[in-house]
Amino acid sequence: xxxxxxxxxxxxxxxxxxxxxxxxxxxxxxxxxxxxxxxxxxxxxxxxxxxxxxxxxxxxxxxxxxxxxxxxxxxxxxxxxxxxxxxxxxxxxxxxxxxxxxxxxxxxxxxxxxxxxxxxxxxxxxxxxxxxxxxxxxxxxxxxxxxxxxxxxxxxxxxxxxxxxxxxxxxxxxxxxxxxxxxxxxxxxxxxxxxxxxxxxxxxxxxxxxxxxxxxxxxxxxxxxxxxxxxxxxxxxxxxxxxxxxxxxxxxxxxxxxxxxxxxxxxxxxxxxxxxxxxxxxxxxxxxxxxxxxxxxxxxxxxxxxxxxxxxxxxxxxxxxxxxxxxxxxxxxxxxxxxxxxxxxxxxxxxxxxxxxxxxxxxxxxxxxxxxxxxxxxxxxxxxxxxxxxxxxxxxxxxxxxxxxxxxxxxxxxxxxxxxxxxxxxxxxxxxxxxxxxxxxxxxxxxxxxxxxxxxxxxxxxxxxxxxxxxxxxxxxxxxxxxxxxxxxxxxxxxxxxxxxxxxxxxx
Amino acid sequence: xxxxxxxxxxxxxxxxxxxxxxxxxxxxxxxxxxxxxxxxxxxxxxxxxxxxxxxxxxxxxxxxxxxxxxxxxxxxxxxxxxxxxxxxxxxxxxxxxxxxxxxxxxxxxxxxxxxxxxxxxxxxxxxxxxxxxxxxxxxxxxxxxxxxxxxxxxxxxxxxxxxxxxxxxxxxxxxxxxxxxxxxxxxxxxxxxxxxxxxxxxxxxxxxxxxxxxxxxxxxxxxxxxxxxxxxxxxxxxxxxxxxxxxxxxxxxxxxxx
Numbered sequence: 196x197x198x199x200x201x202x203x204x205x206x207x208x209x210x211x212x213x214x215x216x217x218x219x220x221x222x223x224x225x226x227x228x229x230x231x232x233x234x235x236x237x238x239x240x241x242x243x244x245x246x247x248x249x250x251x252x253x254x255x256x257x258x259x260x261x262x263x264x265x266x267x268x269x270x271x272x273x274x275x276x277x278x279x280x281x282x283x284x285x286x287x288x289x290x291x292x293x294x295x296x297x298x299x300x301x302x303x304x305x306x307x308x309x310x311x312x313x314x315x316x317x318x319x320x321x322x323x324x325x326x327x328x329x330x331x332x333x334x335x336x337x338x339x340x341x342x343x344x345x346x347x348x349x350x351x352x353x354x355x356x357x358x359x360x361x362x363x364x365x366x367x368x369x370x371x372x373x374x375x376x377x378x379x380x381x382x383x384x385x386x387x388x389x390x391x392x393x394x395x396x397x398x399x400x401x402x403x404x405x406x407x408x409x410x411x412x413x414x415x416x417x418x419x420x421x422x423x424x425x426x427x428x429x430x431x432x433x434x435x436x437x438x439x440x441x442x443x444x445x446x447x448x449x450x451x452x453x454x455x456x457x458x459x460x461x462x463x464x465x466x467x468x469x470x471x472x473x474x475x476x477x478x479x480x481x482x483x484x485x486x487x488x489x490x491x492x493x494x495x496x497x498x499x500x501x502x503x504x505x506x507x508x509x510x511x512x513x514x515x516x517x518x519x520x521x522x523x524x525x526x527x528x529x530x531x532x533x534x535x536x537x538x539x540x541x542x543x544x545x546x547x548x549x550x551x552x553x554x555x556x557x558x559x560x561x562x563x564x565x566x567x568x569x570x571x572x573x574x575x576x577x578x579x580x581x582x583x584x585x586x587x588x589x590x591x592x593x594x595x596x597x598x599x600x601x602x603x604x605x606x607x608x609x610x611x612x613x614x615x616x617x618x619x620x621x622x623x624x625x626x627x628x629x630x631x632x633x634x635x636x637x638x639x640x641x642x643x644x645x646x647x648x649x650x651x652x653x654x655x656x657x658x659x660x661x662x663x664x665x666x667x668x669x670x671x672x673x674x675x676x677x678x679x680x681x682x683x684x685x686x687x688x689x690x691x692x693x694x695x696x697x698x699x700x701x702x703x
Numbered sequence: 704x705x706x707x708x709x710x711x712x713x714x715x716x717x718x719x720x721x722x723x724x725x726x727x728x729x730x731x732x733x734x735x736x737x738x739x740x741x742x743x744x745x746x747x748x749x750x751x752x753x754x755x756x757x758x759x760x761x762x763x764x765x766x767x768x769x770x771x772x773x774x775x776x777x778x779x780x781x782x783x784x785x786x787x788x789x790x791x792x793x794x795x796x797x798x799x800x801x802x803x804x805x806x807x808x809x810x811x812x813x814x815x816x817x818x819x820x821x822x823x824x825x826x827x828x829x830x831x832x833x834x835x836x837x838x839x840x841x842x843x844x845x846x847x848x849x850x851x852x853x854x855x856x857x858x859x860x861x862x863x864x865x866x867x868x869x870x871x872x873x874x875x876x877x878x879x880x881x882x883x884x885x886x887x888x889x890x891x892x893x894x895x896x897x898x899x900x901x902x903x904x905x906x907x908x909x910x911x912x913x914x915x916x917x918x919x920x921x922x923x924x925x926x927x928x929x930x931x932x933x934x935x936x937x938x939x940x941x942x943x944x945x946x947x948x949x950x951x952x953x954x955x956x957x958x959x960x961x
Contacts, residue, residue: 373705373706373707374707375706375707375710376707376792377707377710377788377792378792378793386707387705387706387707387708459705461704461705461708463705463708469946470946470950471943471946471947472939472940472941472942472943472944472945472946472947473939473942473943541706541709543792544795544796545792545793545794545795545796545870547870548869548870548871550869550874551867551868551869551878552867565870565871567795567797567870567871569796569797570795570796597793597867598866598867642857642860642861642864643856643857643860643927643928643929643930644927645926645927646863646864646865646927647860647861647862647863647864647865647927648861648864649863649864649865649866694866694867695793695867695868695869695870697793697870
């Protein structure tokens with residue numbers, strides 16, 4: 196059994212596993228693009244775009260491309276906006292790790308080498324690991340293969356870090372793996388789809404921390420994009436793999452809370468899209484031969500031969516119990532087993548929406564959601580019923596940012612709900628609904644892209660905010676203010692536009 | 704079954720039932736007989752102007768519109784699950800039915816307008832080029848050319864776009880209607896040549912319609928690609944059929960073993 200370890204726990208700036216990683220990456224980078232085990236071929240499996248690659252210096256004019264059959268089988272395969280997001284990326288990590296290990300072994304390196312993970316949630320570990328931030332090898336000579344100049348960071352100044360105040364693990368509290376695309380919970384793992392290379396609605400763990408970290412590390416703007424900011428270039432950056440190892444680890448952490456927090460049992464998920472005639476998940480092994488896999492193959496990493504050194508719970512497990520206490524049902528809360536979760540109700544309904552067309556430019560944008568009185572009363576009744584002891588599963592409430600389009604994947608912003616128009620949003624942390632990074636927005640906005648240019652939809656769980664408004668008797672209003680605050684001012688050339696901001700309830 | 708699958712079924716089942724009823728009307732009813740009767744050889748020996756007037760006389764607007772409505776419900780409704788779901792999901796509960804009705808009104812208005820144009824085109828083709836196999840081949844080639852054109856692909860791509868809609872009042876009604884006719888326009892753009900095809904057959908009209916419907920469904924299963932000149936093969940539909948056949952064979956084999 197091999198163990199993947201925290202990169203910051205390996206010791207020093209250039210611990211041996213990172214040094215070997217760098218050597219393995221260098222070996223893969225030395226291979227021609229057409230070779231299925233080359234660095235760039237593996238990156239193109241996640242996503243490829245000729246213009247972006249050429250602009251970033253990863254594709255030369257007239258360079259020999261892989262065979263058409265290999266491109267069709269392997270390239271542009273990453274699963275986003277889909278319940279296949281986690282299992283597809285687990286297979287991708289595994290195959291990549293095996294390829295790097297094979298390169299390391301060929302260099303007389305350790306046969307038990309594993310990919311480290313970057314746990315940016317830990318204090319003092321949220322900065323880009325030093326070995327990735329220097330253009331030099333440890334001996335001071337240049338050409339460090341882990342270094343990428345196209346990492347601009349959250350402030351676009353090349354200082355790459357993940358602000359602990361902005362990244363969160365709220366998705367870990369979602370008891371359901373599979374979500375819905377109808378406005379309710381997008382689930383921990385994503386929405387039930389077919390093969391989806393760029394799906395519309397991102398799942399909980401995909402939105403935060405996955406997308407957010409991609410956007411912050413890559414950075415950039417409408418004129419230049421960091422490699423990590425765009426799915427079509429992200430896997431060219433060596434830090435991509437450590438970020439995804441952390442996401443993969445969080446999947447294991449999430450599953451530590453049965454009887455909820457279970458992987459899907461649906462055959463369509465277990466057997467994967469190939470079982471219904473769609474494209475198979477397929478990756479090249481170190482010998483160049485294809486390896487096809489399904490989500491069912493990915494559910495047990497111990498069977499796959501690896502584990503993580505730390506899968507301690509990452510979020511308070513008794514979210515629902517605390518909620519019942521907050522809503523005035525201490526007895527129901529006490530009756531609940533510590534850590535137990537409750538599966539969300541199935542009824543999803545629109546409660547209110549803003550007018551169409553919210554433009555995000557400059558340092559702030561705001562709009563107001565008009566609430567439908569009958570739907571709002573259902574939410575209030577559901578919350579009140581808990582205090583009366585008449586129900587133990589109050590509605591959950593979600594904010595949807597629908598049809599988000601634009602030309603800058605690196606755009607990242609915070610969303611506040613219920614902050615008065617004249618107030619400073621930064622002073623209202625309790626009204627922060629979430630943070631969104633528009634990973635994949637450019638390709639989702641192309642009229643001839645996967646979904647006809649309709650853009651992406653992000654779903655934020657605002658149950659806590661709505662609970663607080665209810666308890667303050669501030670929910671019986673006609674409108675709720677929504678404020679969007681970008682990390683950096685957004686230029687109008689980025690053309691960031693949100694089709695509509697809406698509020699949904701999900702309950703019984 | 705996942706909740707998303709249940710939500711899909713909630714919309715898909717009534718749509719398929721409505722489509723099946725429309726197919727029933729087409730098979731059992733006289734809906735398409737007038738056009739076919741007009742296209743008999745005796746009429747075609749008359750001058751084009753007289754033939755066209757006779758075609759108009761035999762196909763008054765009311766029954767012709769009804770014919771096209773039934774035909775498009777039968778053939779096009781199975782393709783509408785996703786846009787109808789989108790509108791249903793994004794509308795207030797008490798406005799869902801109204802929104803979908805307005806969407807369908809907009810959608811079928813576009814198709815009825817296109818239907819009149821396609822009928823006129825069909826009459827023209829039949830009257831001017833009756834009996835000429837060369838002309839028939841020429842028309843076929845023109846339709847085939849459109850089918851492989853970038854314009855067709857652009858229409859297919861845009862038909863996959865589902866916009867944000869207003870939630871309240873007249874603005875919501877107008878958006879539902881606008882979504883319907885916009886979707887209808889892209890649908891006409893991508894399907895008109897295939898819809899014209901069955902009309903050109905004097906015999907086997909319904910069989911041709913059924914084949915075209917299957918082709919349209921297969922075509923909509925394909926992923927979107929950049930517009931360009933290309934043959935569109937129903938790869939995904941074939942793969943689905945193969946996968947389902949394998950599953951059926953394996954299920955039958957395991958049953959017979961047990």
